Amino acid sequence: MFVSKFLCKNDQNSILYKKKRLRFSAKSEGRKMSEEKKEEEEEALKTLEIENGLRLVPRVKLNLVIYPSTPLTLSHPIDEWKTKRALIDFLHTSLSLTLPEEDLHLTRHKNLKKRKRDDPVAAGTLRVWDLSFLPTTNRYLEWRNRLAENLNGIELNLEGVKFKLAVTVPASDDFNSMKKEWEEHSAFRSVGEPDTVVLRGMPSRWFAEPRVSSKPSMLVTHTILSTFGKIRNLNVGEDNEYGKDESENSGDLVSGLYCKIVVQFDKYKDCHDAIRVLCGRSMQKQGSRLKADYEVSWDKDRFFRNSRNQSEDKNSMASSSAADNYRSEASRRHGPENVRPRRFKE
Structure with a gap:
């Protein structure tokens, strides 16, 4: 009887201990989330230095x-x-x-x-x-x-x-709405979390090789964006459509002024943090007073997968075309009119 009561008491103490641990764990988790949110708020007010004097x-x-x-x-x-x-x-x-x-x-x-x-x-x-x-x-x-x-x-x-x-x-400045959108998109489409960032309106000359070209460079762009994490794929090119309406209204349309960058990171976390940091900021070059606005978004169109599929389709079409040309040429060379007559010994 004494043993039974002792065990019951121990069980009650164990349950109480577990409840306290759960409450403590919940408080710790809440405190941790609060601290992380506070850090993000403080980070939103800081100027962040990245590569290449930007x-x-x-x-x-x-x-x-x-x-x-x-x-x-x-x-x-x-x-x-x-x-x-x-x-x-x-x-x-x-x-x-x-x-x-x-x-x-x-x-x-x-x-x-x-x-x-x-x-x-x-x-x-x-x-x-x-x-x-x-x-x-x-x-x-x-x-x-x-x-x-x-x-x-x-x-x-x-x-x-x-x-x-x-x-x-601006939609490009609203990180919380953007994150909610990609979470719903991932759940609805049953696809993984996004790992690719799309940037538009970046000044081309800031991503170019100095004294070499005014066009954006893949190497320079890779160096700059590696600040946010390890890069798996990268595409950069001129973006003549960006700001077109506004430029047409002002009569000042300059080709090659901006570039579009699509960057795929190895990890979702790096993509997430890059978008969070890029939202609500403008870019400035060291020694320049210009502060350039840009648009940041996540890749809904699976750019690199579609590019790879298009490349494979082109290669397949090229191979098929080459095979057809080969067969056509072979047929032409070995057609009835081109068959050499046999020689018989007389």
């Missing part, structure tokens, strides 16, 4: 589109300078944010004949480079999203005409 500079970027509050036919384009001043004044007075004029870019709709009554009259981007007012413990993403919410839907009165502002966070 660095990734944090910033907040928002896309702006200006619509008339009611469908409207314009007789002349809106005044860009007055629109900028109205937005900058609103940021300063309502949100206590001082924004230099050069950090607000607007392009008005110039061809009014093609514009419909409810089409936007202008579009552009707002960038906040100075994030020093944010304490490192502050949640960078929450502040950015709150800024977008506060600006979205405000009315601007320009020369007696009311316009409405639509504000969004």
Whole structure:
């Protein structure tokens, strides 16, 4: 009886001990996740140095589109300078944010004949480079999203005409949404986690071999992107489609200015971390004041697998064509009209 009670008591103590361990483990796991999230938030505010004199500079970027509050036919384009001043004044007075004029870019709709009554009259981007007012413990993403919410839907009165502002966070800057998208894609398609990053809008000359060519170099690109992890496959080339609409509006279309990079990493974690770090930043070259925006995304189209299949198809077609040519040539050479007559001894 005593032994039975002793065993029961031991069992109860064991259960209590296990519960405490589970609670402690859960708390430790929660603390670990909290610390990792805090590190990511602090990292989002840091400038990261990478290879070849390049660095990734944090910033907040928002896309702006200006619509008339009611469908409207314009007789002349809106005044860009007055629109900028109205937005900058609103940021300063309502949100206590001082924004230099050069950090607000607007392009008005110039061809009014093609514009419909409810089409936007202008579009552009707002960038906040100075994030020093944010304490490192502050949640960078929450502040950015709150800024977008506060600006979205405000009315601007320009020369007696009311316009409405639509504000969004660029898809290329929204890492959490991007990650959710690829997780759903992987689950739905029953494919593995992504390991390939697609970069557009990178300045070609920053990825070129100095004093050799202005075109992007595979070797230089590999050196730069190896910062993020071991690379399995790499493709780089000119991207003349990037920024084409904006360049056409400004009349300044330069071929070969940008390059497109598709890089496949050995590990999913390296791909994940590369996208997370590249989101919400612009690239800057040492000694240059230019800060280049770019678009980062994950590869939905399985670029390297499709490229390999296309290459195999081309090789197969080439082999088939060569075989057909060989058979045709053989037939021509050994056809009835080309058969040499037999010689008989007389």
